[in-house]
Amino acid sequence: MLLSSYRSPCYTAVMFWTEEFTEQIKERFHKKIADDSPLIIRDEKTLSGRVHVGSLRGIVLHGIIAQVLAEQHVKSIFMYELNDNDPMDGLPINIDQEKFAPHMGKPLFAVPPVHEGEDNFTTGFGEELKLAVNPMGLPIEWYHLRPLYLAGKFNEVIREALDGAARIREIYQEVSGGGKPDDWFPLNVICPRCGKIGTTKVTAWDGNEVTYECKKHYVKWAEGCGHKGTMSPFDGNATLPWKPEWAAKWKVLGVDIEGGGKDHYAAGGSREVAAKISEEIFHYPAPFDVAYEFFNFQGKKMSASKGLGASAKEVADLLPPKILKFLMIRKEPRQPIDFDPEGKTIPNLFDEYDRCADHYFNRHAEPFVGYARPFALAQIDPLKEPEDLWEMRFQSLSFVVQMPHLDIETEAEKLKGKALTEAEKIALHERASYVKKWIDTLAPAEYKFVIQDTTPDGLDLNDKQKKALHELGKRLGDLKEWSGETVHDKIHRTKEEFELTPKEIFQPLYRIFINRTSGPQVGWFLSTLDQQKVADMLIASSS
Numbered sequence: 001m002l003l004s005s006y007r008s009p010c011y012t013a014v015m016f017w018t019e020e021f022t023e024q025i026k027e028r029f030h031k032k033i034a035d036d037s038p039l040i041i042r043d044e045k046t047l048s049g050r051v052h053v054g055s056l057r058g059i060v061l062h063g064i065i066a067q068v069l070a071e072q073h074v075k076s077i078f079m080y081e082l083n084d085n086d087p088m089d090g091l092p093i094n095i096d097q098e099k100f101a102p103h104m105g106k107p108l109f110a111v112p113p114v115h116e117g118e119d120n121f122t123t124g125f126g127e128e129l130k131l132a133v134n135p136m137g138l139p140i141e142w143y144h145l146r147p148l149y150l151a152g153k154f155n156e157v158i159r160e161a162l163d164g165a166a167r168i169r170e171i172y173q174e175v176s177g178g179g180k181p182d183d184w185f186p187l188n189v190i191c192p193r194c195g196k197i198g199t200t201k202v203t204a205w206d207g208n209e210v211t212y213e214c215k216k217h218y219v220k221w222a223e224g225c226g227h228k229g230t231m232s233p234f235d236g237n238a239t240l241p242w243k244p245e246w247a248a249k250w251k252v253l254g255v256d257i258e259g260g261g262k263d264h265y266a267a268g269g270s271r272e273v274a275a276k277i278s279e280e281i282f283h284y285p286a287p288f289d290v291a292y293e294f295f296n297f298q299g300k301k302m303s304a305s306k307g308l309g310a311s312a313k314e315v316a317d318l319l320p321p322k323i324l325k326f327l328m329i330r331k332e333p334r335q336p337i338d339f340d341p342e343g344k345t346i347p348n349l350f351d352e353y354d355r356c357a358d359h360y361f362n363r364h365a366e367p368f369v370g371y372a373r374p375f376a377l378a379q380i381d382p383l384k385e386p387e388d389l390w391e392m393r394f395q396s397l398s399f400v401v402q403m404p405h406l407d408i409e410t411e412a413e414k415l416k417g418k419a420l421t422e423a424e425k426i427a428l429h430e431r432a433s434y435v436k437k438w439i440d441t442l443a444p445a446e447y448k449f450v451i452q453d454t455t456p457d458g459l460d461l462n463d464k465q466k467k468a469l470h471e472l473g474k475r476l477g478d479l480k481e482w483s484g485e486t487v488h489d490k491i492h493r494t495k496e497e498f499e500l501t502p503k504e505i506f507q508p509l510y511r512i513f514i515n516r517t518s519g520p521q522v523g524w525f526l527s528t529l530d531q532q533k534v535a536d537m538l539i540a541s542s543s
Helices: 017-028 030-034 055-071 097-103 123-136 146-150 155-163 165-176 242-253 270-280 302-306 312-316 321-329 345-360 369-377 394-400 408-416 422-441 463-477 484-497 502-514 522-527 531-541
Strands: 039-046 076-083 140-144 200-205 210-214 228-231 295-297 337-339
Touching: 017 030, 017 055, 039 055, 039 242, 055 076, 055 123, 055 140, 055 312, 055 321, 055 369, 123 140, 123 312, 123 321, 140 146, 155 165, 155 200, 155 242, 165 270, 242 270, 312 321, 321 337, 321 345, 321 369, 345 369, 345 394, 394 408, 394 422, 394 522, 408 422, 408 522, 463 484, 463 502, 463 531, 484 502, 484 522, 502 522, 502 531
Parallel strands: 039 076, 076 140, 295 337
Antiparallel strands: 200 210, 210 228
């Protein structure tokens, strides 16, 4: 189990945020746990279009809580809802607007599919989300909402909501200050004539049937047909509106743990309204709360300029599953995550993952659980102890993948200092594929390496630097063994002899060969180039 290293005495005694949450959960639900009953964890997403990457944070946070509870021998079931029952109240910009506009107001399950072979409008979006999430190895059970309504699972809560309509109206007023009209009922039926649900208004309830009207101008985003009638609200004929339905789902599914983004937690917000409805109307306690900050996606122009948007699947394609999982859990839920794929976020993320690995495997002088723990939790198989692998750092790898004359395994072995294991070779090529994709599509200019043939303009050297580089050129030209270690040794000795600071020697070297002020490990980097060319350019640059 991953906890074996987490509990190692070499770590500073501090809990990671996951343990803080699970300790509170075990305290609240100790009776249910003692009865060996599984705790129900739930989250959801309405499939009205491609799922944004921000939704992954909620999925991973709930999933990682289930994973940690399992480590602690606490049974749980993480249920994730693919909501196909809400009305279509907006059109994604990347679909045929003219084709789908007539379906505005219909429940999503009744809207035609975007692509042939799919069941309905939501199918493709749900399957794409699964492709982004499943590789992370979270203990997740996917379910659709529509079948629960059809099976009558919501019949009891629909009756309770209609019977308690007056009190629900009062709750809206008391909690949020946004009251509902006296004739408002917490239900929308599916119009039997036009099939729309977003345009219907229930006007009466007699204990068995509701009276309704499909109003032409009830909402701005859809037009009703004007049909009026009475019907049973049960067995899939109707749906509860957002806040009462959120509370109803807790009771119907027996939810113990469910959080949400911070937008739901403003004073008088949807969580507070739903909690009060749950307790007073459905007589069910509000679940244990997991409130989390936003996932801020930067580089908005990327979508238009490079054809890559901010969907969960598109971002998942940029990162190995364990790195994506690491991204979502590294910060505690109350801290925002800033993600800019066109900046330094991805290189820094790989570096942070590698640093946390150093703490996990006790390579660091003072291993810290706050760094080791997220590395352990990010692994795909929580029952398998991670293998201690040597990994090439992102910046070095970003250089190698841009140099066609270099063999990636050969250069990796030079940096490691010995042969790679088979597992390390597999990990190397996997990481290289992600690095290359990022370099080819999103990397900023500073990560694009072009070997210079002549000394770049604007190289400003003082006399001491010129003498040092001239001497270094001669020494490197005379080297009998051309390797990263020998080149590094000559650079270091020259720096000491001419009393240069690291900046005074390293920056000119990067400027001369790649026209940058920083880059990969300089000794190894120069050793990948032709020895005579390196010597000649150093001598020429100092003349």
